[in-house]
Amino acid sequence: MVQLGYGPAREASDNEYKLSDHGIKVAVTIASTAADAGSTPTTTLRKGLVLGRVTATGKMKQYSNGASDGTEVAAGILDDEVNLLDDAGTARDSQATMLIHGFVSEAKLHGIDANGKADLSHIIFG
Numbered sequence: 001m002v003q004l005g006y007g008p009a010r011e012a013s014d015n016e017y018k019l020s021d022h023g024i025k026v027a028v029t030i031a032s033t034a035a036d037a038g039s040t041p042t043t044t045l046r047k048g049l050v051l052g053r054v055t056a057t058g059k060m061k062q063y064s065n066g067a068s069d070g071t072e073v074a075a076g077i078l079d080d081e082v083n084l085l086d087d088a089g090t091a092r093d094s095q096a097t098m099l100i101h102g103f104v105s106e107a108k109l110h111g112i113d114a115n116g117k118a119d120l121s122h123i124i125f126g
Helices: 114-119
Strands: 018-030 050-053 060-062 074-078 094-104 123-125
Touching: 018 060, 018 074, 060 074, 074 114
Parallel strands: 094 123
Antiparallel strands: 018 094, 050 060, 050 074, 074 094
């Protein structure tokens, strides 16, 4: 029996966090003040970074369980690398896509913890 919309399972490569082509992505705005603590420079957000939504602005930043601005709730996973700097080196809001439903390799995610996994109820971790 074939289920439409589901691709075959696959291994995640070094820079790929998805285990299947199946998934739902949404367009989001990444705040110019976002940072990826594990990246150099921190203004380059890595694919697979767990994101939270800032309540006051609706913009996305790195998920942080200890925050109190809305980003303490994981909202999705950044689908592609994002550089927040423009050609002049100034940080600016950026458009991106975020995975909100799909199959992912937990080991390939950046910034995930037990509470973040619980928030991402439509993500299946492998």
